[in-house]
Amino acid sequence: MKLVCIPAYNEEKIIGDIIKKSLQYADKVIVCDDGSADNTAKIARESGAQVISHKKNQGYGAAIITLFDAARKENSDIMITIDGDGQHDPEQIPILINTLQENNVDVVIGSRFLDGKSETPGYRKRxxxxxxxxxxxGxxxxxxxxxxxxxxxxKKAIESIHPTETGMAVSTEILLKISNKGLSLAEVPISISYGNDTSTQNPVPHGIAVLMSTLKFISVKHPIPFYGFPGMALVIAGSIMGYQFLDVYLHSHIALLGSLFAAILxxxxxxxxxxxxxxxxxMATLIREKN
Known part of the structure; x- marks a missing residue:
């Protein structure tokens, strides 16, 4: 079964059109209404989708988690996720499905930048x-x-991937889990429209938050370069400063307490x-061995 899954939050103006177009290429559409304050859920049902509603807004990642759970319950052979804000074109769904089936890969990502013709705003692209x-x-x-x-x-990817991140960093978390599970991946170029971009989040703190969450996931997977190498550098620097403190004190009987405290720190x-x-x-080694 081909299943289209749509995370949505206050998308009453566009959700109906997305669902109707998606149904042309799927056996079923499921919408996760993430605590919308408008008629998103009502319109989604009227447009032919199954709706799973969160009582309150929990975040994009929380909606994706719910949709993965739903896809497993539906025993789906293919799950397509598409945003509910109208940026993605449902008519490009066959491109992803065909790539998935013809190349026998586990995950296909629609990329805005693969063909170099993206109209993504500069600040967002950077x-x-x-x-x-x-x-x-990572x-x-x-x-x-x-x-x-x-x-x-x-189907293999649906069964293997269990996201936990409730925010926007879920996209990165899923990528790292694809890597950890040894799943295959391909990208295809897609077009995207920002005409219905209704995001109310400030792009700077929002981007920083996603980056920090991304670093969190990667640091757990690669702890040696993230923690070990800087730690060794600090130990060496502290040791050198400690030696210099002792050298000055033994030869000149001058106690540079600032240098001592810095060396200890x-x-x-x-x-x-x-x-x-x-x-x-x-811990990472043990987890990999158990899997």
Whole structure:
């Protein structure tokens, strides 16, 4: 069964059209109404979709989690996620499905940047590229658009991926889980429209929040470069400063207490980072062995 899943929040103006177009390419459409204050849920039902409603707004990731759970309950062979704000064109759904089936991959991402013709606003493009570069560091593959919500998942991917992030960083979390599970991935170029962009979030703090969450996931997967290397550098720096303090004190009997405190602080922080790296690395190794 081909299932289209749509996370939606206050999208009464456009949701009906998205559902009707999506039904042309799917056996069923499920909408997760994430606590909308308008008629999103009502219009979605009238347009032919099954609606799962959150009592209050929980975030984009929470809607994606609900939709993954729904896809597993429906025993779907293919799940397509498409945003409910009208930015994605449902008529491009066959492109993702055909790529998934013809190339026998587990996940297909619709990328705004793959063909180099994106009309994405400059500030948004720069932010997405920074987040994507960070995400690529943690994955075993490289993508051009880590934040695209227009994706197709195979049955294997649906069963394997269990997101936990309730915010926008869920897109990156899913990428890292695709990598961790050894699932195959492909990208296809898509067009996108920002004419119905109704986001009320300030792009700067929003982008920083997504980047920080991305770094959190990657730091757990790669604790040695994230914690171990900086920790070792701080331990070495603290040791050098401590040696210099002793050298000055023994030869000149001058106690540079500021240098001493700095040396102790650097050494302690470095040690904590190194211990953190070892613990996380050990936990990650155990988890991989169990899987």
């Amino acid at each position: 932010g997405i590229k920074i987040i994507t570069s960070t995400a690529n560091f 994955a075993d593959f490289k993508v051009t658009d880590s934040q695209s919500g227009f994706r197709a998942y195979s 650097l050494f302690l922080v470095g040690t904590i980072l190194c211990v953190t790296a070892v613990i996380l690395f050990s």
